[in-house]
Amino acid sequence: MAPKNQATIEDVARIAGVSIATVSRAVHSPERVAKTTRQKVNQAILVTGYTTNAMARSLRMGRSNIILVLAPDIGDPNFSSTLIGIETEARARNHAILIGHTQNDPQRAIDYLRYTTSHKAAGLVLFTGRLPLSDAVSAMPLPPTIAVFEPVQDAAYPYVGVDDIAGGRKATEHLLAAGHRKIAFVGDTQMRAAFRRRRAGFDLAMDAARVDQDNRLIVEGDGSIESGRHAVELLFMRDTLPTAFMCVNDTTAIGVMNALAARGYNVPLDFSVTGFDDVPQATYISPALTTIRQPRSIIGKTAIERLMALIEADHPATETPKEDLISPDLVLRGSVTTPRQTPI
Amino acid sequence: MAPKNQATIEDVARIAGVSIATVSRAVHSPERVAKTTRQKVNQAILVTGYTTNAMARSLRMGRSNIILVLAPDIGDPNFSSTLIGIETEARARNHAILIGHTQNDPQRAIDYLRYTTSHKAAGLVLFTGRLPLSDAVSAMPLPPTIAVFEPVQDAAYPYVGVDDIAGGRKATEHLLAAGHRKIAFVGDTQMRAAFRRRRAGFDLAMDAARVDQDNRLIVEGDGSIESGRHAVELLFMRDTLPTAFMCVNDTTAIGVMNALAARGYNVPLDFSVTGFDDVPQATYISPALTTIRQPRSIIGKTAIERLMALIEADHPATETPKEDLISPDLVLRGSVTTPRQTPI
DNA sequence: CTGTTAGCGCCTTCAG
């Protein structure tokens, strides 16, 4: 039997025989209320089925418990797995997640940013890697904000992401440990910060193992499947073959494996391959790809931890924005083994 | 230069030289305000950067513009693609999406359902297929609600989903058109309503083509990959081989294809196979699977349309809950061809 | 430790 009208704080107060202020305190700072009073109040809450009206509360406090998550693409598996971490952590802290899907459309982003104001959002999580440049936005009083996956261009928001250097290093060390020395790096580019860092991890591992790098094995690429295929062709043309390919991401690795298969080679018997990201496809291709797994749900969790710290600190003075880099794990599958003894 | 304090309706009223009532009207029912006045107000809104305070508005109106979406698993691709439709349509209607991730945990579901009350949610979208049975829930005054993908057990909520019968029929007709007559149906079960309906579609198509069904080609299954594999083994043991397998879902189809490959057969040359759902894997296996695509984003869009109708009608009297079945499309890939001429 | 009270910003009668 659902009560016709949702009980308010006054109903509870009346039934408990106390004032509404006491009810409010009993709910939100129980320690400031006498034990017996608290019990009476809780009792009354039970019988009335009272739930605090979040709208009234937010209006009064000038801030809601809603965190807006802005993402360019909800469908992206990277996003959804991270969202799990975000949602779980936010809920544990009594905050709710409002989803904004920008589709990379600045207008949609602006509209959602406005939500931040109108809903008095407690915080903002940005997956977008950028904020629309517009007077509307710069005039908007944004709540505490944190960037995830990609730092936000031209803005000093704290950032939580993967430690690409550590990841690049782990992948390389794995190849090295399997006995590879002639390792190609596929996807060299200045364009993408993450790729640059993965390369740096590669260099670190090679240096630490005192392996001299052969520049001809460093192949440019943009992370596309074509760039992986192209790299293989290039290497065959140059006639400087590696025994292993360390690819800047899984997509590139898949391209490499395609091209190798097309030429009749076997992975991993003829060549070993590693990727980076652990996209869903990595399991379905054959052989399954050994790769570095993006710690997505941990990134989500950490992002909310940092964001809540910001919210609770409410120094408007943002100090040096912190960067949190989560070290990713290597996931072992079938695309790496020891180098073949006989040359190709 | 961000204004120190967010402008309120009073600021706008003062600058426009009107009362706050007029501002409110100019914003929400412009037709009830003189043109010149409206212009003055809009002008003032522009200079102040005024955004209406959704919390105050919701408090006053007793209802927010938030729609709660409850899903057991955010990571499920089925969910995320549907969410795109939901989000897009909701946004077009000025509503926001709050995400609740239940992980099939009744306690989490109950907590989120409570949000519905505390945030005065305008509506509720259920992916869960069930509601926790608890006094807490039955006592809760839930807002207009709509179920998606799975109807809610023991509750009469309108439901938007795929037309499984039409889908089953399309897949079967495709096989028939390719020349198959001995078609196995894999995944027969009473347990799952969706599967039952897909079977009905199969029967319809077979009947329409006046093909006599061979009961030995109807194989039970639960939609798992193992059940697909098992079906193949069973059919080979019975020694009654079909020329094509119509599988109740993609996962089953993948199991069928695995087992066929293990026995050294080629799909589609030796056997044709169809699935249902169009899961991401369907593209990655070889050959890529011809299947029925779940119209996920349309389902999302339709769900919000129906929900908004409910919200706006606000007859508390729910009439016969409507069912909206979206007819899915066949997606042609590589797993179907004409039956081989020579028997296996 | 508890009660009284003043708004938070808005929408909506009710009068003009």
Added chain:
DNA sequence: CTGAAGGCGCTAACAG
């Protein structure tokens, strides 16, 4: 067509 005023439910002083 416009203005005045009440109150949605709650929290945070401020008193007691």
